[in-house]
Amino acid sequence: MRIPTALAANEEPKVGSILANLVKLSSTGDIKLLDRIFLESICELLEPRSALLCVLSGRGRMMQARMRRNTVTGIYETEDQPIILPEQQQALLATVIASADQMEVVNETGDILAAYPLQSNQDSPIYLLLEIHSAIDGDQLVAFNAIKRIYHNFRDFMDESQRDPLTGLLNRRYFDSCIHRALEISDDEKPTVETGSHRRMTDRTPPRYWLAILDIDHFKRFNDTYGHLYGDEILLLFSRIMEDTFRDSDLLFRFGGEEFVVITENTDAGEAKLALERFRTNVQKYPFPQGERVTVSCGAIEAVGSLSATSLLGRADEALYYAKNHGRNQTAFYEELVTAGKVAVARPTIGAVELF
Numbered sequence: 280m281r282i283p284t285a286l287a288a289n290e291e292p293k294v295g296s297i298l299a300n301l302v303k304l305s306s307t308g309d310i311k312l313l314d315r316i317f318l319e320s321i322c323e324l325l326e327p328r329s330a331l332l333c334v335l336s337g338r339g340r341m342m343q344a345r346m347r348r349n350t351v352t353g354i355y356e357t358e359d360q361p362i363i364l365p366e367q368q369q370a371l372l373a374t375v376i377a378s379a380d381q382m383e384v385v386n387e388t389g390d391i392l393a394a395y396p397l398q399s400n401q402d403s404p405i406y407l408l409l410e411i412h413s414a415i416d417g418d419q420l421v422a423f424n425a426i427k428r429i430y431h432n433f434r435d436f437m438d439e440s441q442r443d444p445l446t447g448l449l450n451r452r453y454f455d456s457c458i459h460r461a462l463e464i465s466d467d468e469k470p471t472v473e474t475g476s477h478r479r480m481t482d483r484t485p486p487r488y489w490l491a492i493l494d495i496d497h498f499k500r501f502n503d504t505y506g507h508l509y510g511d512e513i514l515l516l517f518s519r520i521m522e523d524t525f526r527d528s529d530l531l532f533r534f535g536g537e538e539f540v541v542i543t544e545n546t547d548a549g550e551a552k553l554a555l556e557r558f559r560t561n562v563q564k565y566p567f568p569q570g571e572r573v574t575v576s577c578g579a580i581e582a583v584g585s586l587s588a589t590s591l592l593g594r595a596d597e598a599l600y601y602a603k604n605h606g607r608n609q610t611a612f613y614e615e616l617v618t619a620g621k622v623a624v625a626r627p628t629i630g631a632v633e634l635f
């Protein structure tokens with residue numbers, strides 16, 4: 280994605296554009312978008328060579344988003360690829376992570392490298408790393424601090440409203456907006472064959488998504504045998520296995536109780552099957568406390584755009600029901616069950632309403 284910089288070199292930041300950024304920051308309901316708007320705002324205000332946002336996950340992994348100014352066009356470009364930071368930037372970031380204090384150093388080309396802790400007291404602390412030509416002046420500093428504070432407050436708020444408090448996974452409420460976005464993407468980017476018109480076909484393989492409901496088998500037994508706290512521990516460990524097995528880009532939810540959902544991107548059904556089977560066996564192999572063996576049943580379906588979120592969940596649930604009734608500890612794909620005549624084809628629905 281490219282964004283034009285609103286400011287020419289050496290021009291004073293305009294109050295209007297800063298206010299517009301603050302409004303944008305406070306009006307999004309999506310964490311990834313919030314991170315991007317924050318970086319855009321920082322780029323517009325300070326015109327750094329690059330601005331990098333690092334989010335440390337509880338498991339020590341680092342998620343990054345970076346905007347870097349194209350030296351020819353002057354336009355900022357976001358980088359989606361994993362970033363390997365130069366040694367000096369890595370060292371600076373490590374120092375700031377350890378000290379939780381902001382820090383600046385001058386690099387070999389005379390630019391200032393500055394690192395700021397944005398949310399160092401959270402489970403997932405966030406840091407901002409800037410490469411800037413000259414020190415931030417007084418006016419810029421006021422706006423910079425305001426943008427940082429607003430970003431911090433909204434990210435806190437979103438983290439709380441979108442996450443399940445026990446496991447830290449995304450919650451049921453956040454599911455609706457995510458599934459709609461996944462469906463829009465999978466529908467819009469599907470290759471189309473149109474006679475007479477020239478809809479452009481790209482070489483890029485369109486993304487495909489699978490939705491799976493993951494339900495711990497006989498979970499009630501753990502609560503009944505060892506008590507509710509032990510049950511909570513199982514739920515927490517189960518969610519960690521999800522985080523360790525699925526990709527960082529997959530969306531992981533706890534819907535409530537012992538029911539979890541994953542939206543996972545794969546190239547084809549075979550790859551989706553491998554990912555879910557890997558998860559199922561990882562749960563089965565995991566050394567849970569008290570030597571208990573925990574297993575999971577999964578019901579999965581490809582998330583195609585022609586189906587509503589309600590239909591997708593309903594069909595994944597049918598596949599899960601089948602898995603539960605045929606021995607548990609297995610993954611069932613809705614499409615395969617329909618082909619094999621093991622479940623009836625569901626009638627099309629819009630939202631929760633059946634069409635005929």
Ligand SMILES: Nc1nc2c(ncn2[C@@H]2O[C@H](COP(=O)(O)OP(=O)(O)OP(=O)(O)O)[C@@H](O)[C@H]2O)c(=O)[nH]1
Pocket residue numbers: 494495496497498499500502506507508509510511514535536537603
């Ligand atoms: N520890 C704990 N238990 C919960 C929580 N939420 C729901 N439960 C319990 O989860 C259990 C779910 O049991 P059931 O729906 O009967 O299903 P199950 O025992 O997992 O059996 P199958 O799904 O049929 O394999 C109930 O005993 C709930 O009380 C929670 O947050 N923590």
